[in-house]
Amino acid sequence: MRKQAFFGAGLLTIMLGACGGSAEQTVVEQIVVRDRGETTPVAASAGDAPADLIAAGEAAFAMCTGCHVAESGEASMAGPNLYGVVGRPAGSLDDFAYSEALAGSGITWDAAQLDRYIADPTAAVSGTIMSVGAVQDDERRAAIIAYLESLSE
Ligand code: HEC
Incomplete structure (x- = not known):
């Protein structure tokens, strides 16, 4: 759930960024990449x-x-x-x-x-x-x- 919320926030930022103009595009992409990186180690093993x-x-x-x-x-x-x-x-x-x-x-x-x-x-x-x-x-x-x-x- 938390993963999705974070990722959703990233996507929302992209959409806002797209409206705001092309200059913000690069920053937005960085945010998305960082979000992905954060989610990777979260995958908990089922044995927990x-x-x-x-x-x-x-x-x-x-x-x-x-x-x-x-x-x-x-x-x-x-x-x-x-x-x-x-x-x-x-x-x-x-x-x-x-x-x-x-x-x-x-x-x-x-x-x-x-x-x-x-x-x-x-x-x-x-x-x-x-x-x-x-x-x-x-x-x-x-x-x-x-x-x-x-x-x-
Ligand atoms: C349509 C009937 C059917 C269903 C549904 C079925 N099985 Fe079986 N199962 C069998 C039969 C028949 C055997 C015996 C197979 C043989 O002798 O080759 C067997 C054997 C087994 C064995 C080996 C048991 C032993 O004493 O060696 C296991 C473990 C097993 N089933 C697990 C499951 C699990 C877990 C499920 C559900 C996800 C499942 N089966 C669903 C019919 C079924």
Whole structure:
């Protein structure tokens, strides 16, 4: 929000400058460049607010709940129960009929592996039967993974 406000101020200055005459043009350009420079280091890492991130991940997980539960002791549905999935070998729940591709993948789920799989399941594990549910947005994936990491005893 603050970034946009600053940038907006810069743009407004350009417009005013344009009305004021060509002599002010150079100064105006400098202001815009400086504004851009200031915004670059502001980009906060998502890990700064774990509680918020987990909450965002729980909300984003709504797009997974058509196939996955993520609760201790619940039966798997069209997809395996994802409670405690972080640290678990891929394809290892007894109550779910996994693809051979995933069960034989040798993956143990950590944040990096989950990130690859959720970004593009079939690219990460060729032959996996999770063919929908990919999340392209980096921040949304990070939030979902933070949420999954929060689910364990
Ligand atoms: C249309 C149903 C469907 C949707 C939607 C879906 N999945 Fe899946 N998911 C599956 C299936 C089926 C598997 C098992 C894949 C296999 O055996 O190859 C799976 C497997 C997984 C696994 C591996 C679990 C294990 O025990 O090894 C993870 C992690 C996962 N899904 C995460 C997600 C996330 C996160 C979302 C939402 C962004 C999601 N899935 C959306 C069907 C789905």
